[in-house]
Structures are given as C-alpha cells and as structure tokens.
Amino acid sequence: MTRSxxxxxxxxxxxxxxxxxxxxxVVRLGYPVFPDQTSEQWVxxxxxxxxxxxxxxxxxxxxxxxxxxFTISNExxxxxxxxxxxxxxxxxxxxxxxxxxxxxxxxxxxxxxxIKDMRQHRFATRPEIPPPPQLEEPWxxxxxxxxxxxxxxxxxxxxxxxxILDHLHESSDDASWKIFMxxxxxxxxHARLAQNILAAEQxxxxxxxxxxxxxxxxxAVVDTMxxxxxxxxxLLFDPATGQQGRPEEFMIWWRGLETLASxxxxxxxxxxxxxxxxxxxxxxxxxxxTELKDSFVGRISLLHLxxxxxxxxxVLLLVPFGILVIVLLRNFIxxxxxxxxxxxxxxxxxxxTELLKGILLFMLIVSLGLVFRFYLERLRLLxxxxxxxxxxxxxxxxxxxxLLSERMGTETGLSVSLFPMVIISMVIERMSIVWEERGxxxxxxxxxxSLLMASLAYLVISIDVLEYxxxxxxxxxxxxxxxxVALGRYTGFRLTELFRFRQLAARDS
Amino acid sequence: xxxxxxxxxxxxxLGINCRNGEYILKLNDRRYFPLVDDKVLCKERLQERNxxxxxxxxxxxxxQQASHxxxxxxxxxxxVIKPAHGSGGDGILVIKDRKSDYFVDSxxxxxxxxxxxxxxxxxxxxxxSLGGQPDVAMVESLVHFDPxxxxxxxHGVPDIRVIVYRGYPVMAMVRLPTRxxxxxxxxxxxxxxxxxxxxxxxxxxxVSGNNAVSVxxxxxxxxxxxxxxxxSRIVSMAARCFEAVELGYLGVDIVLxxxxxxxxxxxxxxxxxxIQIANRRGLRHRLDAVDALGQGxxxxxxxxxxxxRQFGESRVDLLSPAPW
Numbered sequence: 001m002t003r004s005x006x007x008x009x010x011x012x013x014x015x016x017x018x019x020x021x022x023x024x025x026v027v028r029l030g031y032p033v034f035p036d037q038t039s040e041q042w043v044x045x046x047x048x049x050x051x052x053x054x055x056x057x058x059x060x061x062x063x064x065x066x067x068x069x070f071t072i073s074n075e076x077x078x079x080x081x082x083x084x085x086x087x088x089x090x091x092x093x094x095x096x097x098x099x100x101x102x103x104x105x106x107x108x109x110x111x112x113x114x115i116k117d118m119r120q121h122r123f124a125t126r127p128e129i130p131p132p133p134q135l136e137e138p139w140x141x142x143x144x145x146x147x148x149x150x151x152x153x154x155x156x157x158x159x160x161x162x163x164i165l166d167h168l169h170e171s172s173d174d175a176s177w178k179i180f181m182x183x184x185x186x187x188x189x190h191a192r193l194a195q196n197i198l199a200a201e202q203x204x205x206x207x208x209x210x211x212x213x214x215x216x217x218x219x220a221v222v223d224t225m226x227x228x229x230x231x232x233x234x235l236l237f238d239p240a241t242g243q244q245g246r247p248e249e250f251m252i253w254w255r256g257l258e259t260l261a262s263x264x265x266x267x268x269x270x271x272x273x274x275x276x277x278x279x280x281x282x283x284x285x286x287x288x289x290t291e292l293k294d295s296f297v298g299r300i301s302l303l304h305l306x307x308x309x310x311x312x313x314x315v316l317l318l319v320p321f322g323i324l325v326i327v328l329l330r331n332f333i334x335x336x337x338x339x340x341x342x343x344x345x346x347x348x349x350x351x352x353t354e355l356l357k358g359i360l361l362f363m364l365i366v367s368l369g370l371v372f373r374f375y376l377e378r379l380r381l382l383x384x385x386x387x388x389x390x391x392x393x394x395x396x397x398x399x400x401x402x403l404l405s406e407r408m409g410t411e412t413g414l415s416v417s418l419f420p421m422v423i424i425s426m427v428i429e430r431m432s433i434v435w436e437e438r439g440x441x442x443x444x445x446x447x448x449x450s451l452l453m454a455s456l457a458y459l460v461i462s463i464d465v466l467e468y469x470x471x472x473x474x475x476x477x478x479x480x481x482x483x484x485v486a487l488g489r490y491t492g493f494r495l496t497e498l499f500r501f502r503q504l505a506a507r508d509s
Numbered sequence: 510x511x512x513x514x515x516x517x518x519x520x521x522x523l524g525i526n527c528r529n530g531e532y533i534l535k536l537n538d539r540r541y542f543p544l545v546d547d548k549v550l551c552k553e554r555l556q557e558r559n560x561x562x563x564x565x566x567x568x569x570x571x572x573q574q575a576s577h578x579x580x581x582x583x584x585x586x587x588x589v590i591k592p593a594h595g596s597g598g599d600g601i602l603v604i605k606d607r608k609s610d611y612f613v614d615s616x617x618x619x620x621x622x623x624x625x626x627x628x629x630x631x632x633x634x635x636x637x638s639l640g641g642q643p644d645v646a647m648v649e650s651l652v653h654f655d656p657x658x659x660x661x662x663x664h665g666v667p668d669i670r671v672i673v674y675r676g677y678p679v680m681a682m683v684r685l686p687t688r689x690x691x692x693x694x695x696x697x698x699x700x701x702x703x704x705x706x707x708x709x710x711x712x713x714x715x716v717s718g719n720n721a722v723s724v725x726x727x728x729x730x731x732x733x734x735x736x737x738x739x740x741s742r743i744v745s746m747a748a749r750c751f752e753a754v755e756l757g758y759l760g761v762d763i764v765l766x767x768x769x770x771x772x773x774x775x776x777x778x779x780x781x782x783x784i785q786i787a788n789r790r791g792l793r794h795r796l797d798a799v800d801a802l803g804q805g806x807x808x809x810x811x812x813x814x815x816x817x818r819q820f821g822e823s824r825v826d827l828l829s830p831a832p833w
Contacts, residue, residue, distance in 0.1 A: 331526055380627040382572065383634025433636065437599050438698055491530035493522075498513050500719050501524075504785060505516035 011486040018478030021300065025473060028119065029290055031301075032282035035468040039282040041073070042114040042213045042275060044220075044251070048261050049269040052102035057265040061110055062254040063093040070213070070251045071117035073288050078109035090125065091255060105269065113278075114213065114251060115289060127204035127229050133196045142176035147200050149174070157203055157230035158244065164194050165226070165242035191226045191239035204229040208236065209260070210252040213275055220273040222260065223250065302471045310471065315348060317470035320480040322347050322457040327487050329453050334496030337450035338430040345420045346450070347457035355458055359451060362424070365397050366447065369428040370435075377432070391425040521793030522785055528758070529779075532796070536675065536757025537778050544754040545776040548593045549647055551754070558753045560746055561772045563764070564650040568593075575629035575646075578622065582607075587651040590628060592637040594644045598695035600637030602628050603651065603665070615664045615692035652772060655765035657738050661685050663727035665692025666764050668774055669705070669743055672784060672792065673759045676751035676809065677802075677816045678744045679795040681705040682787040683712055683737065688727045694762075696783045701725065703732050704788030708821020710740025716786040743771045744817065748809040750776055795820055 025031040030039070050059055063086070064072060077084055082097040097108055135143055150167065154160040167177055168190050184193050188207075195205045206227040211220045225246070227234040236246045246252075254260065261271050287301070302310045302317075322344035329335045337343050350358035372393045376386050398421065427450065435443035460466070469476045498505075517524075523532075545551050552562050566588055567581045574581055582588065586607040592600040602625070603615035612620040629646050631637070638644040654666045661667060665686030672680045682702045686692045689699030696702050701722060703715040712735045715722045723733050737743070747761040750773065760780025763771050785792055798819060807815070 334525075380623060380630075382630050383636050433599070489530065491524070491527040493514060493517060493524040494526060497522075497524045498517065501517055501522045501782075501786065502513060503719075503721055504520055504522045504789065504791060505513045 007485055007489050011482045014478045014482030014485065016482075018475045018482065021475040021478075022473050025286075025301075029286050030116070030118075030282065031286040031472055034465060039280065040116070041278045041280050042070075042251075043278055044112045044114055044211070044213070045274045045276075046110045046260075047270070047272045047274070048108045048110075049105060049271075050102075050108070050263055050266040051105050051269050052266045055265045056098065056100050057102045057263065059097045059108060059261065059263045059266065061095045061097075061108070061261045062258060063095055063110065064112060064114070064210075064251065064253045065091055065093050066121055067252040068119070068121045069117065069246060069248070070114045071119075071289065072112045073115050074113040076109075076111050078111070080106075082106075082108065102266065117289060127206070129202050130195075130199040130204055132200050132202065138179065142179050143197065143200055145176040146174075146180070146197065149176075150197075151201075157228060158235055160201065160203070161194070161198060161205075161226070161228040161235065161237055162242055162244060164197050165190070165237055165239055168194060169240065169242050187238075187240040188224045191224050194226055194237075194239060198228060206234070206255050207257060208252055208255050210250050210254075211273060211275065212247070212249045213251050213277075214249045215275075216277055217275045218272075220275050222253070222273070225250070227255070300474060302474060313474075314467060314471050315351070317474055317477060318461045318466065319344060319348070320477045320484075321466055321470075322461050324480050324484060324487075325457045325460045326453060327484055329456065331487065331490060332494060334494030334500075335449055335453055336446065337453045338427045338446060339423065339450075342423050342427060343450050343453035344457050345423045346454035347461060349420055350454065350458040351462060355455060355462075358458070359455065361401065362451060362454075364401070365394060365424055366428055366431070368397050369394055369424065370432055373428050373432045387425060387429060390428055391421055394421045394425050394428070517791070521791030521795075521797070523782055523792040523796070525782060527793075528782060532674075532758040533779060537759075538755065541755045542778050545756065545759075545778045546594055548591060548595070548775055549645060550593075551776055552647075554753050555750070555773055555776075558749060560749060560753065561769060563589075563652055563766070563772050563774065566648040566650055569629055569633060569646040569648065572630055572633055575626045575633065578625065581648060585648075585650065589649045589651055590625075590632065591647050591649060592632040592644045593647050594635075594638035594642065595632075596637075598693045598698055600628075600632055601693065603692060605651065617664075652764045652774075653767040655738060655767050657765065658685075660728050660730040661725055661732055661735070663688050663692070663725070665690065665694060665700075668694045669737065669763045669765070669771075670702075670780065670784060671744065671747035671761045671763065672780055673747050673751055673761055674796050674799050675757045676748055676806070677799045677812045678707065678747050679799060679816060679820060680784055680788055680790065680792055681707060681744070681747075682784045685715075685725060685732065687717070687725070696781060701732065702783050702787035704784075704790070705737060706822050707744070708817045710737040710743070711735065712737065713822075714787065714789050716783060719783070719786060721786070721789075737765075739765060739771050741813075741817075745809060745813050746771055746773060748813045748816070752809065 026033055032039075044064075046061060048059060048061060050057065059082075063075070064070075066072070077095060079097050082099045085096045085098075087094045087096065095110060133143070146167075150160060150163045154163045167174075168181065168184070180193055180197075184190060191207055195207070198205045206229075208225045208227045209222050210225070211222060224239065226237045226239045228237060229235075235244060237244050238247075261268060290301075302313050323341060326337075326341060326343060330337075330340075346358075346362060349362075352358075353361055369390060373386075373390055376389055381389060427447070431443050431447050434446060466476075493501075543550060544554055549565070549568055552565055555562050566583065566585055569575060569581055587605050589604070590602040595601065602620070604612045604620065604625075605615055605617075606613040610622055612622070612625055614620050632644055632646040635643045652666050654662070658667045661683075662685050667683055667685045669681060669683050671678050682704050684694040684696060685701040685703060686694050687699050687701060691698070694700045696716075696718075699718070701715050701717045704713040705711065706713055712733050715732045717726065723731065725732050743763050743765075746763060750759060750761045751757075754776060756776075756778055758778075758780075760777035762774040762777065764774050766772050782792070799816075802815075
C-alpha cells in the first residue's frame, strides 16, 4: 500500500474500532447511549415454609441456572440455624439446607436479583437418544398411527414437535389421539405426553420450568415449556399453545422432571415464588452486567476507577474533543491563537467558571497581567525570571479576585483555582510581544481570537453527553483520533483564505 | 462562496493547508530545516557555496556577552541584531548609528545602551525563537540598499523574495517597508509586497496586507513598472540556494546592497503565500509545470533559463520611468 493512502485506512480503522467497541457496549452489554436511562431489574424470591416431622430435616431447592434471557446479578439465602450447601453442576444448581432437629415451622428464603441479558447460553448438553416408550395395546398401535400421521404433516424435528403440540392443543377428534388425551389437561401433562410421542421417534426432549417476569406477582406460577432437540440445538415450545420460542419474559429456572423443592424429615407447607420489579439506572445495571460477565471490552470504561480518579480522567478524555475543535478552527476556518492548544486549556478552565464569568475573568486577568508585564519590561528583567514574575502575578491576581468575589458573595472566584495560570502567563507574554512588534490592534485581535477559540472549544466539551461518553465509552476518543487523522490530510482552502485570496478569484489567469 | 472556491482552484491559488501538506511536508526534509531555521548555520552554508550574504559581525551566545557590547560590536557603528532562530522578522533590531552612550535605530529613535543589552538578553533567552528555546543573537553588518529603491521604501531595507521550487525559481516579489512595518520587510508587519515578472524583473502590482495597491502609501511613488537591477543575478542566486540547503520548497530573501550587489539575507522553509496576491497569480500552475519536468536534476543555469522563459510574461509594456 502506498503511504499516501495509509491515512485513509488508519483513520477508518480507528473510527471502526471505536465504533465497534461503542456498539458492543451498547448492544451486548446494554450500556445506555444517553445518560439517565432507567431499566428494569427483577427481584425473585422463593419462600419455602416447612413443618418438621421428626429427626434431621433436609430441604432442597433448585436454583435458577445461567441461561439465555436473564442473568442473576445477586442472590442471597435466609435460613437461620440451617446449614447451607450449594451444589453446582453444569445445568443444575441446588441449595441444600440441613438441620439436626427442628422444633417448629420454619421459613427458608432464597432471593435473587435478575437482570435481562441478551447473550445466548447453551441450554443443556447434547442429549442422549431416549428409549422408545414401551406401551401396551391399544396404546402402542395408537402411538404408531399418531406418529405416522404427524410425520406426514411435518418436514423436520421442529415442525414435527410443533405439529404434535398443535394436535394436543386442539384436542384432536381422532381416536388415536383421544386415547392419549384422556385426563391430560395441564400444560405439564401436555408436555409429558408430547415427550412420549417424541421419544417414539427417538427425538430427545426436556421439560423446562420457569416463571414469567412481567410485573409484580405475589405468587408466581411456574410455567413449563418443552425443549426439543433438533439435532443441533434445543428448541423451546409452549406445550399449551404449540408456539415455538422463548417468550421474552420467561426466565428459565430448572430443567427436567425434578420438583422445585423437596424435603425430608419435614413437610412442605407452602412454596411461594414472588416477583418484584425494580427500576435502576441502566448504567448501573450495565456495569453490573459487565462485572458478572467479566467482559474485557466492558471493562474499558472509567466506571471501574475510583470516583476521584474518574473525574480527573473525565477532564483528560475531553481534551481530544477540544483539540478536534481547534483543528477544525485552524485548518478549516483559518483562525489563529496564541499557543496552538492553549485555547483548549482555557476552555477546560471555563468548565469550572461557566462561560461568561470565565471570559470576563480571563480578560480581567490578562489585561491586569499585561499592565504588570509592561511595567516589568521597563525593569529589564531577563526572560525566565520575567516569565516567573508574570506567573506569580497571575496567581496573586487570581487569589485577589477570589477574595474579592468571596466578599461580594459570588462563588466564581473560588472555582477559578484551576484556571491554568501558566497558560495565561504565556498568553500575556506572547500578547505583549505581539503588542510591541505588531501593534496593540493585532495583539488584542489575536487575544480575542484565542478567547473565541476557547469559547467554541468550551461549548463543545460542555455538551453533557460527551462527558458521559468519555466516562462510559472512552473509546469515542479513537473515533476522534480517526477524525483528526483524516482532517490532517485536508489540503483544501481554509475559509479565511477565500477572503484572503479573493482578488485572485476575480479573474482568470 | 462556492464560485470563489472554484475560481481559486482554477486559478491555481495555493492555500496554507495545501502548501503544508502537499509541498512542505513532501519536499522539505525535516533534517534540512536547521539549515534555514538557524540563520548562523544558514549563512555559513551559503558562504561555502559562494553565495553572497551580509557580513556576520559577531554571535552572542551567552547572557554575559550582552553586557560587553564593546567586545561584541567592535567598532561597527551600524549593524543589525537578529535572533538566529527568529521567525517572521520578530526580534530584529536595526541600528543605524552609534553615539558614545546610545544608538539610533532605523526609525531614527534613540536606543539606550541598556535597551540594546536588554534586547540581546531577550534574544538569547529565546523570546523570539520558535518554541521558546534559548537562542543565539547574531550581529550582522547593515545593508545599504541600492538607491534604486529610494522612492519605494520608507526607512528599512526592501528585499526580494523568490520562491524556489525544486531548484526552479517560480515566483518573486519585492517587499517594501512602510511606516507601518517600522522599516521591516515582512508583509504581515505591514510591508508592501509587489509582484515581479520572472523574465524581466519588472514589478507588476502590489499588495498591502491582503489588499491590492499600486502606490507606496508613504512615499507616493508608483510601485509598478519598475525594473529591479541585477535581476538575472538575483534569480540565479536564488536558484543556487537549492543546492545549499536541499529544500524543495524554499523562500529566498535577497537584498540589494549598494556596494556588494545582491546578498542573500535569509532562507525560509515555510514561505508565505501572499506572494500570490502580489503577483495576481496562483502558484499551483507553476509548481505543476516544474513537476511535469520529471525528477532529473538540471544545473542551476538551466533551471533559471527554463523558469524565466516559462514564467516570464515580458511585461515590458508596464515599464514606466523609474522613480529614481
């Protein structure tokens, strides 16, 4: 590749990388693009009331496992006196409470905070082929007929399963269906029946239990869905309607034939699952999610720094935006200033003082500083000591202004402490040289030019969303860098040059 | 605005971005910049090539030297103090006369000994140098400009700026000091730029700031149609600077001394673009013409001959009675 085109590639690459990281964070990690967006979080609580019978008591509760749709951000157990162990397997988690003896009713709590998570998780391992059901007549023949019929109407596992559920759902009049449908009412029973029919075709299936996180519910109902293995992946079906796919609000809790809770040495009095919606800021949520996932990309944000450090870097990361403005103003508009990037630093200082007060303060300090500088010139100090004297005078001026404004009850003076005094001193020095060499008019014009550039840079860096972006999406600076690289190869006219060379545009040559 | 843009483009006007991006960055190798940015070094280099320059009286490198003016200045009564790394004419002090305890500058103003010492310390301290680096003050003999320019200048020394592109002199102008420029020949300080026909050395039109002028504001003399003496020597000296500093896009500043003829005052690696306004011509077409010649290097004589033929417009019609 020729060097002359590399900048295009580099620029596009930077913009793309920045954009992709940004997009990844927004789409996959759920970081809100704009500040102050709220999103929902669910508190799911299982409450198990047991009544001891005799001897040691054991109680087990299946816990939600990581699966597509939701992630558990936080969980806790309340189980006074009980010993608690948690069994973790790939696709099964179980809490076991145990106590040697129990003298009365006891309530055990499990509480999980759950957030939406769009990442795909494997649902379960590759299943084994189920044995075909061993049935007596007339069921065996009926099953054969039934499978034959459904097979005719379907093309693959997916449509086969859908067809079965459809038939069950519509309570087919066909005799071979009827004999199976007898007594089958609940979705769970539908699902079990469908499993049997699928097994006849050697299609593995699994029951999936979960709850709907839709709104606050005191006593949530456990819904059962049917997962069917199509050879590559698990397909979820609603056994009641035959509809395929996981409803968005469906949080998978456990799989298989187990019951949610089981006890020994006691009786289950009540098992209650409650759901409560809680609104949190999306940002908080996204960073929580990032932590859970341990996502590298997600860690590229200032949120993981201590708060004080955050605010320092926030300012630093805003600088490129200010610099971008300066590049535009200098190379496209054609403005000039004292010190290439001094306006950016002045603009940063304006953040502390607000624009109008900042401008007034700047003008006040610079003009007072100039007066002193002209006096120092008469003393014939050497360059560096003179500069040092100007810096000191600027500091003293700022202190004086602070004290004065404190007296007058305004706070601007106090916030001025960050005003870049060295930069101001350099501006004073440069201005006084230009003043002597090229006259007061030029000097004041260039001084005001610097101020104008600083104000424009300030207006850009004070855009709220930028401050938020550099904190949460520091990668936007890669985009800025890409833009700067691209702008760096702009060799066309500057706006002011159209005016400057206007006489050369008047006629043909 | 769009039409202005199109017209500027078709007239081949060179903008700053284009000058920087397409010419200076590509043709001016950074390692040769010190040769022009350091005026002491530049002078030595030009002398090695037998190019005439104003005589260097002394170089003040240390602050202490500022207070030993006698040793520094010898018995010179007129001289120019310049920062070796100065830019845009800043920090240049022209002394025309020396009395027992004070000096007289180009405006005829009094300069006390202490003022002069202070100026030297400022220069050495780096007040005028690019980037504020400590600098060196050079003391140069004063040029007595050719009386040919008498009516065309207000104090100060007029100089001739030639743009040398890859060794070919492509455009030139005369810079005439004015009252506003305090005797300095820098356009942004208020000097007038007057375009010069490459073939004949006859001035064609002028510019003050960004405005066209045809009469010197202080002397009232007509500034167009004036033939610059020693023109062929001026152009040839400018062209030979290319061999001395190897910069492909170069501004050569030449003064005409009454006694020594053309002297090279300084070289500039980032020459300004007002020369286009002074000449009422864009630079681009001329640069393109040089580029079209290919890469082979010609002798300076051949380059000058080609350039004068190519860019000369033989505007003898403009020739008016010289003002002297």
